[in-house]
Structures are given as structure tokens and as C-alpha cells.
Amino acid sequence: MGEKITLKMGDWLINSGIVGLCNILKHSGDQVEVTSQQLEFDVEALENFEEKYFKYLIDKYEKTLSWYKIVSYEKILQYHEDNDFDTFKDDDLDKLNKYIKDVLKYYLNSASYKAAYGVMDNQLDVIKLTKELETIKLKKSEKIEDKLQDIKDAFKKVQVLIDYCKEADSRKYLAAKNVIYTIVKNAWEGICFLNPQTKEKDMYLDYKGYFIEPVKDYVEEDKKKYKYDCFTCNGKMKDMKNDLSFLNNMGFDVSRKSSHVWNFNNDIAVCPICKLVYSCIPAGFTYVYDRGVYINESTRLETAININNNVKTQILNETDINANLTYRGLVYAINEQSNEKMKYELADIQVVKLEDGKYRFNILSRQMLNIINTSKDDLNRIIKGGFTEGKDYFNIYELVIERILNNQNLFLLIHKLLVVKITSQDTKKVRFGTGQVVRIMNINKRIMEGMGYMEKANKDIVGLAKNSGYYLREDYKNKKAKDKLNGIAYRLLNALKTSNKNMFMDTLLNCYLYVQKTVPNIFMEALRDDEKFKTIGYAFVAGLIEGKDNENDKDKKNGGNE
Template sequence: MVVKLTLDDAIYNAGVLGLCKIFDHAGLPYKRDGQTIEFKESNLEGFSEHYFSYLIKEHANDTSYAKLISLQIETVKDEKQLTQLNDTIENVKKWLTSNSYKNTYPFLTDVSFDFLEAANKLKKITLKKNQSIEDVQTDIKEMINLLSEIITHLRHPNAKRYLVPRILSYNLIQGFWTNVSFLHKSANKKDIYKTYDEYFTNAALAFLEKKKDEKKYSKNKFHCAACENKMATASEAFDLTWLQRVGVDAARKSSHYWDHQRDIFICPVCNLVYSCLPLGFKMAKGKGFFINNNRSIDELISVNSVSLSDGKQEVTRDELESMAYYKIIDFMINQAESRKEMEIENIQIVKYDRELETRPYTFNILSRNKLMLIDECKREFKKLVGKFIKLNDEYISLYQEVINRLYKGQSFTDLIYQLIRQMIDGKYKDTSSTYNILKISNHQFKGGVHYMTTEDLNKIRSYGYYLKKEYQSQETKLNGISYRLLNALKVKNPSKFMETLLQAYSYKKLSIPTIFTQILNDEKKFQTIGYAFLLGLHGYDGNEEKGENTNE
């Protein structure tokens, strides 16, 4: 029998994408036709093998297992190396005796080694009074040999096959769904492969087998909310209670339904699709994203095919997200070349953050104009990746702050104000990053009357720099001028700004640059010019590139 699935909402589409990735990894054939995929039911036989094989391929490096088998145990010659060895012993013992490891050992039948016994033998080595490293070399060698033996047996394929999925079931999958299959509270000691198939695969295959009886199937009345399938009884259907912060528990909260009667049902096939949800997201350190470009399956797969490596061993969430946007932009450019009249509008970006337990998903829309802004300011955005500032006792990512404002169509001036305020207070020195944000903010007005050229911005910033030099030995007075200018910008008072500026220049018997006359009749230009000038007044030394890597 052929199974047919069509794209729907963002969460379902992420599940469909995860399913496609599993099929591609396993080499299982399926047909992509517009917004629909079709595949034979045989693709689902023993599906757990393909599911966990892809999970291991994508995420094994993010587990304690990967850290364990990559440990380099070296000879100990001094106290510093002994401390490192003891830290390793402590970590290995903690991992080997954790529940995710202990509950998996019974299934490592091909590994003739007792990991728990070995873990109990691991002991930290301490130097007693008047002892030297040479005095404990026998103990050190014993621990090194034991650690090496543990690592050797952990590298057995059967150990990887069971340990990695069990670890990831808690570290990754449980953030997306829980309380069913291998994540049910009664299944923590069961075979993870069998448990998955029993709950997801077997139910889907049994349903498809019943569907072959067309006469009986045509009488089914319960329609799947995600696909064209119909079920004979409500007991044959599933709900979405098990999806984290998505599903409704019909038994406990029937008020969500009209007349308290449950009317949303999911067929066993779509239930399996939703289990692939975690594999549809690109993840980095507990955070991830999914690009819901649902024009077609091909486009959905293409635009989400962002490499996690990018030539690096580890990629941060900001770097991953940045790469995703450039992937979208490249995709748009290619589409524009192949289909001249088509423009991609309103691409939905779904962000996931496991730490936000009450609301792990955020849904944002990127229009073509916003994507073009990202493209045209690519240099500035890239330089914000990995830049942080401490505000209100919390470190925040400048990249995320700017992207979130872009999503919501908000102004960047409040952020620029905070950064410059920190500079004047001596708590922040990264003038370059603040200037990059100002250039992005200014770029929003490109083509309009509020737009300032980069040359003009650099010129204005240099005016601030040269005025700062005039006040070189009068820092207190300069800070007073800066605070008054900043407050005028905050309350959008160009007259007060000009008054302060005239006083500052007159005090040094200097003429005020004519470009400042533009701030009197254009509020947006006023703020752009004002902040550019203040950036020159604090930190800028006339060298465009100097200070790019300065961060505090």
C-alpha cells in the first residue's frame, strides 16, 4: 500500500521533514510531488532501526558517550596532570552510574564487560602528606588502565547502538515529546528499539493493513486532523497530548472542545510522523530552528539543509541561525533566476528553546524585505555573532537582540541607547558592534528620505572622534556633554541636542559641522546622526577595523 502525506502546519511539517531525512539516510525510496510525499508501507517495517540510526548520526557528538570515547588518557607527571586525571575519573564514574547508562547495560549482550563494576573500582588519587607523584604511580597506572579498558569496550558498536539513543531520548527528544513509548515512566528499563516500534510502528502498520479492506474503511467516521486517513473508532486514534506544550489532554481538559466532545483525532501514521519532530529541527546546545517553507517538499528540504559543522567542531546557536538565513537568501536568489516572476514572501521561522519550558516554540515571519536587509547587511550581522553584553546582571546575545527586533519590526534605537549608555558609564567597550547595529538600523531606510550613506555615517562618527580629542584632558566634562546628548536622543528632542552640541563646540571655539542641521526636521535622521556622533565621542579612534574583536 502507498502512504500519502501532505504538508500542513509548522509542527507537522517539521515531523514530515524529519521523516524524509530518515528515509534519505536509510536509502528508502519515496516520491516528492509538490507539497506531498508518497511511500510504500514497507518503508515503516522495523522503522525504529532507521529512526535511531539517523538520530545517532546527527546528534551522537552532543552526548556524554562521545566525550567518553574521545578521552585521551595521558601519563601523569605532575600534580596538575593528577588533578586532570581525577576530574576525568569523577566524570566517567558519574556517567557510567547514571540511570540512562545503568538501564541500558542489560541490552549490551555483545559487550562482555561489566561497566558498573568498573565504575565502582574507579577511585580518585590523593597525595598524602610528604608524598610525591612517584609514590602513587602504581595507583595512577591502575586507574589509567581501567579507564582505557572502559573506553575500549564503550567503542563497541552495540554499546553505541543503545547508549546514544537512550541518552538522547532525555537530552533531545524529551524536549519535544514525552510520556509515551520509550519515554513513558514505565519504559525506562525496556529495549528502546522495541518500545518505539510497539507504540509507533506497529500501530501504523496495523492501521494500514486494515485500510486495505476498502469496504470497511469507507465506513470509518473519525477523520485524521493532519492527513486524509479515517479511523473506525476513537480508541484507534491518537491525540497530541504527548507533544510538549502543543497537544491538549482531552481527558483532563475537555473544555477545549465544542460541547466538551473531542473532535481532533490523529491517525497512527501521523502519530509516527510527529515522533520525527525532533529530527526536523536543526539543533545546537538545546536550541534550534525550523524553516517552514511549505511551498513544496523539495523547497522545505533544501532550505533546511544547513550544515552544522561549517568547518568548526562546534557551532553556536547564533552561528547556526545566521547560516540558516544565508541559506534562505541563496535559495531565494536561485529561485529568482529560475522563476523570474516568483517572489518568496512570509517565510515562517520556528525557533525552539528547551530552557523555555512553558513556551519552547516561538513563531516568527520573515518577509522578503527583511531577508534582503539581512543579505545587504550580511557583514554587519556576521560580526554580531558571538558578541554579548551584560545588562541587568544577565548576558545577552547582541545577534539575538537584533534578530528579534527585526522579526517584530521594532526599532533598534532602544538597544543602541543601552549600549552607548554602558560605554559612557565605562562598562562596555565594543564600539564596533554598536556601530554595526546602527548601520543595520540605518539600512532599513535605504531608498528613502531617512537614509544616510555609510560615508556620511563615518564622517559624523569622525566628528565625534575629533571633538573627543579636543576634550582629551577633560573627561568629566566630556561625559557630562555625552549624557545630555544621549538624554536628548532618548526623549527625541533635537532642539536640546543641538543646544548641547553648540555649547560643546563653542566652548572649544569650533564651528559646528553643517550636517547637523539635518536633525531639526527629520526624527529618524536625528537619531541616526546623534548615535553615530556619540559613537565617535566614545571609543572610536579613527580606525574602522580596530576594536572589532573587543568585547566586554
């Protein structure tokens, strides 16, 4: 047995690095010991750690990489060749041209790929081959059959490039370039292979020399005479060279910004072991489309590893990876964790998100965790709903989860959605139905009850109120007065937004006088409680706007899951 390295949990930053380091070692088959608050492993596990580091990131994020976009086209090549191009049509030619122009030529001629070619064993002249590969255009009088030989020739050239990229050495270096600029750079930069002035062209050797060798030397050193303490683990250090300036949005250049520290004298530095741990943050976080998420479960390391790996698995296993998956993965992991029969209670947790290049923090209370868990079905039904405003598209699921993470109620969002539903007639811009808005009302009702702002109702006040709106809508349709409903809905929404019960009830009474019906008893509940008033009122307006007929079909058509 060799010497061991022990890492103890601390703040979210070091915790995400420890989770990442553990993921890397486990992925490579190394033995690690995970106890309640710490990770322990043999120093020997750091042998070839630079290979393990990149292999983990490449394996996990493979389908998101440009390298994968290149090699995955091989299935299409094989399909058409096996069928002797019998099914090759105009749209297939368009796809081939797009692949040649936007994938092969674009990526294989990129600066990062060109830098990788010099350290690879296979010295195929990729640049020359991509120049020889041209897109194929059909003239007005030409058909696919007229260009079939050109297409077959293009397929052969494409296959040569794909075979080159599929080689182990190509995957090792080209895919590594991908994870450096799409994954690693989210957490840290400016040093090692992310230093523009680095002299080492091989990113594996660069990482080894910068992060691994110093740890091996540090472990063997006699530290009795060292007078400095590591800022993170309090371990002894001989100097203050290892500052945190390389960490995005966390560190700073101590030589240029000395005013950031007490008395202009920097006292923030870390030992080589902690610096290695910080380099593993990209393996602890989950990243997609320049966004990241990490759940800082700080009570048990094993739980932190499991819940964050659940997030990663849920996000990266999706066939259609998109921006709102960070929230979907987060919710999935929380639900999975709360469903497990654990010996402890899930406490309040910190959610760390990377958005627009900045870290954002939320404390998700136990109450909100329970709401997410009990709202699983409602959340699943709004995943695909959204709307366009100006040039921006908003996903409803994302908007809801964002507010839950911020411990906010959903009344303003519900109001916004109903206004959008009334004002826009373009189904391409409004891809949700009022059935999905009602799902959000159900979630909001649980939030309000959980926060103690609203008494728990013994009946389905949302469903009853929506049905009341639907029946009033039908009465107006029978009186050939359906055109009046939008104006009525506007007045009701204005009353709800300003919490004006008198305005709401006056409008409501006039409506029921018009159809000569009695006001439903559900509105007696609304008068007793301000939050119930809004809940019942918005549900009523939802029924008034769209009713409940064929609601499921509408939600499906508008991109929902109802």
C-alpha cells in the same frame, strides 16, 4: 513495487514532521520522492524504521551527546601513552580527575544509562568498575612522577570503560538514551519510551510497537466503513484513540481537559500515519541547549528540507556549540538560500523557535530577509560581542537577530549598548567596542530605510557622524577636557531617547562653541528626519565615547570580530 504512503504539507507542525521523516529515510539510503508539496515513499521503507530513527538522531547530534564526551577522551589517553607520559603535567592530572568524576562516574551511573545496560549484549559490570576508579590526588610534597603508576593504572581502567562504550551495541543504546532526553523530549513525551510506566525496556522495540506496527496494520485495513476523519490529513479512522496529548505545548489530555473542545466532546485525533510523522518532529527541528528552531518554508517541500538541513549543518558542525548558534545557523541558512539561483522568489517565511519550553513564532518578511542578506558582513563582525548585566550574559548577535525576527528597529538596543559602554569600566563585563555598535547602526539604517521610515541616504551618514564625534573627542583631549565627555554623552543619549532635538542641538552647539569649531554639516540631515536624527545622533555619540583610533584592536580584545 509495494504500496506507497503520500504525505502532504500543511501547518508548521506536520511540515516539521514530514521534513524529519524525509531526513531519516534519506539518511538510511531509502528512496523517497519529493514533489512540490508532498513526500512519497514505499511502505517497505518502514522496515527497521526504529533503527533508522535513532541512527539519524545519534549520527547528527553525536558530538553533543554525553556518550561522545566519554569516548572522545581516548585521544588524550593515546597521546600520553604514545609519549610515555613525558608531557603529563599537573593540569593533565586535573583534567583526568575531572573526566573521571564529572564524565565517567556521573554519566555511567546515571539512571538512564543503568536502564540501558539491561538490554545490551555486553554484560560488563560498569557500576563496579566506576566504583573502583578513583581520582588521584597529589600531596604537597608529591610530584607527578610519584603517582605515575597510579595514573597508568587509572588509564587502563578508563580504557576498558571507553572500549565498552565504543562497542556498536553500546553506542546504539547509550547514545539513544542521550537523544531521547536531549532531543526527542523537546518535541513530545508521556508515551512510548518516554512513558515512565512503559513495560518495554528496549526503546527500539517500544518505538516499533507504538508507532510503526500500527501504520503497517492501518495501510492494510479496509477503511470504507470507518466514520472518523483524521484531524491532520482527513484520512478515515475507526476510532479516536490517537489524540495529540503527547505533543509538548500543542496537545492536551482529552480525558482530563474536555473543556478544551467544543461541547466537551473531543473531535481531535489523528491516524497512525500522521502520529508517526509527528514523532519525527525531532528530526525536522534543530535543537541545541534546550532551544530549537524550524523554518516553516511552506511553499516547496524541497526548499523546507534544504533550508532546515542548512541550519542543522551550520549549528552542529561548529566545534564550540553554544546557545546563540540557533540564530547563527538560521541566518546562515537564509543567506545560503537567498544566494541560490532558484526559479522562485523567497516569500515571507515563518520561523518557529523553542525557547524556555515554549514555542514562539515570527513571520520574517521578504524585506527583513533582504536586510539579513545585505547585512552579512556587519552581522559576522558582532558574533562574539556581548556584555554582563547582573548575573546574566547577553550576546549582541543574538539580541540583534531576535529584534530582526520580531520586525523591530534597533534604536533601544543601540542606546542600551552605548550606556553600558559609558558606565562600565570592567572589560570582562563589556566585551564589545563602539566599532561593533556602529555595525549595528548600519544594520538599523537598512531596517529603517526598508520600512520606509527614513529616506535612503546617498552618503554614509553613520560613518560621517561617528567621525564627527571622534574629532570633537580629539578637540576635548587637546583642551585637557576629556573628563567632560562622559557627562556630555549622557545628555546627548537622554535627548536621543526622548527624541528631543532641541536638547540635543543645544548640547551640541555648546560643545562646538567650547572648542571654537563649526558644527558639521551632517547635522543638517539630522534636523530633517526623526529617524535620521537618531541614526546620526547615536553614531556621533559612539565616536565621542571611544573615538575611532585602534577600534579594530579594541573590538578584537573585547571579543569581537572586527
